[in-house]
Amino acid sequence: MEHKQPTYIGPEQIIDKRKAYFYPxxxxxxxxxxxxxxxxMQYVFDEQGKRYTDFFAGVSVVACGHCNEEITRESVRQLQTLQHTTTIYLTQPMVDLAERLAExxxxxxxxxxxxxxxxxxNEGALLxxxxxxxxxxxISMEGGLHGRTNLxxxxxxxxxxxxxxxxxxxxxxxxxxxxxxxLHAQLSENELTPAARRSLEALQAVLDAKGDKIAAMIVEPIQGNGGIIVPPKGYYREVKKLLDAHGVLLIMDEVQTGFGRTGQMFGCEHFGIVPDIITMAKALGGGVPIAAFASTDTIAAALSKPSASTFGGNPVSAVTALAVLDYIERERLVQRAAERGGALKSALLELQQRYPAHVSDVRGEGLMLGMEILADNPTRGAALVDQILEQMKDNGILIGKNGLNRNVLAFQPPLIITEDDVQSMVNILDQVLAQIGESNVS
Structure with missing residues (x-):
């Protein structure tokens, strides 16, 4: 059977069709x-065959790489066997996945x-x-991102x-x-910054005023879209104590931090706490849509009225997620994220030393790292971030951006990224920052 060469319409026509048929x-x-x-794996290719090293991974989705053959093989096998049923029928993949997640x-x-x-x-966790x-x-936190439903x-x-x-x-x-x-405060293991203490004082005030009306506090262990914000190590332990004293649950939104991204299987493990409810998505499916919220036997018992999800626990998604978890374990991707992330962070900190006029901060854990540009002039910083992204793309590197002012470069590559990939990206970023450094900072 002859395979037809795909026809690509090109970026300009895609943009035209997006303008014609998408919402603005x-x-x-x-x-x-x-x-x-x-x-x-860690690469994507454009319509002209140019290769790009992906340092954003679809915002932390393809942790095991794009079109990972070992995972895709299992997805295709299930797709050809039983493509879809809902939760009202009995299938094995979803219960196998639930059992595996419990482990x-x-x-x-x-x-x-x-x-x-x-x-x-997240909607389900709040319910x-x-x-x-x-x-x-x-209760929620300024700078957090939890979804696009009303709640x-x-x-x-x-x-x-x-x-x-x-x-x-x-x-x-x-x-x-x-x-x-x-930004550069040096803390001991359990020491809190003044900002962390102010946050806890605000939490205490809210709980004292209306704790009898509050069901839960929802937080990201490390804020992603908010600019890769990592609280002091002891912060969430104090949060949990305050919430427990008022009968308020803690929901950890691990949609972006889960499954090895931060150098731990889940971001909450950096802080030595276990939330009451945890949410997950993104990396769990490796690009196939799947998400979940999990809790204890006691709390889960409250969700007893009939409910179902048409696509939740879909056989293809569940088998893919099982293959993702197998691959993460077999290839030691959690440890790899910690090691590669440590090397990348050190290299980014060196760039901060070289370009202090532009690079205000480097922060994050594992392979979830941010480099803030011009913190004292975020409008100018956001413009420079866009310029850096464009030049990095032209040089075959895709990185992301986030932050409340969109002035933070985001480095969240597939966890299978290599030392050579990291070094190559850093070398190109060094050149780009040097070119930008030739212009005056306003």
Missing amino acids: CTQHFYQKPPQLVRGS VLPGDLRRTFFCNSGSEA LARMYTGKSDF TMSVTGIPMWQTDPYLYPGVTFIPRPFDHKE
């Missing part, structure tokens, strides 16, 4: 974006509800908290992602434990 909210990176047509989840989190996206997982506590309201948007603390003008009013935001004035 759908945007894209780059002034001159490529059309991506193929992926292979890797922290503490006694062992009950899982499968769904399709991070937004849906579970309400059902268990009998309370309606929530998850309501607990999102980034203005640019709060599209709905009629958000749920029963959400109280507290300051995040971060202040640019404390």
Whole structure:
């Protein structure tokens, strides 16, 4: 059978069709974006055959690489065997996956509800908290991103992602434990920064005022879209103590941090705590849509009214997720993320020393790292970030951006990234920063 060579319409026609058929909210990176047509592990290729090293991984999705043959083989086999049933029928992949997750989840989190996206997982977690506590309201953190449904948007603390003008009013935001004035503070293991103490004081005040109405607090262990913000090590232990004293649950949104990204299987493990409910998506499916929220036997028992998910626990998604977990374990990707991430962070810190006029901070854990550009002039920093992204893309490197002001470079590559890939990216970034350094900082 003869295989036809695919015909690519090219970036300009894709942009034209997006303008014609998409909602205007759908945007894209780059002034001159490529059309991506193929992926292979840490690389993607455009319509002209140019190769790019992917240092963003679809925002932490393809942790095991693009089109990983070992994982794709299992997905295809299941696709050809039994493609779809819902949770109302009995199939083995979803229960095997739930059992496997119980083995890797922290503490006694062992009950899982499968769904399709991070937004849906967070929505389900918030519902579970309400059902268990009998309370309606929530605490969230400024700078957090939790989804695009009404309720998850309501607990999102980034203005640019709060599209709905009629958000749920029963959400109280507290300051995040971060202040640019404390960027280079040296802390002992359990020491808290002044910003972390202010955050805890704000939490205490909210709990004292209306703890009897609050079902849960939802947080990312490390804020992703908010700019790769890592709290001091002891911060979440103090948060958990305060919440427990008022009967308020802690939901950890591990959609971006889960499954090895930070050098631990889950981000909460950096802080020595186990949340009451945990949410997950992204890396679990390696590009195939799957998400879940998990809790303890006691808390999960509250979600007893009939419920189902048409695509949650889909056989293809569940088999793919099992293959992802097998690959992460077999290839030691959690340890690899810690090692590669440590090397990358050291290299980025060296660049900060070389270009202090532009690079304000380097932060993160494992292969979830951020480099903030011009923290004291974020508008100019955001423009420079776009310029850096464009030049890196032209040199065959794709990196991301985030932060409340979009002035943070995001390095979140597949966990299978090699030492040579890291060094090559750093060398190119060095050249790009040097070129930018030739212009005056305004």
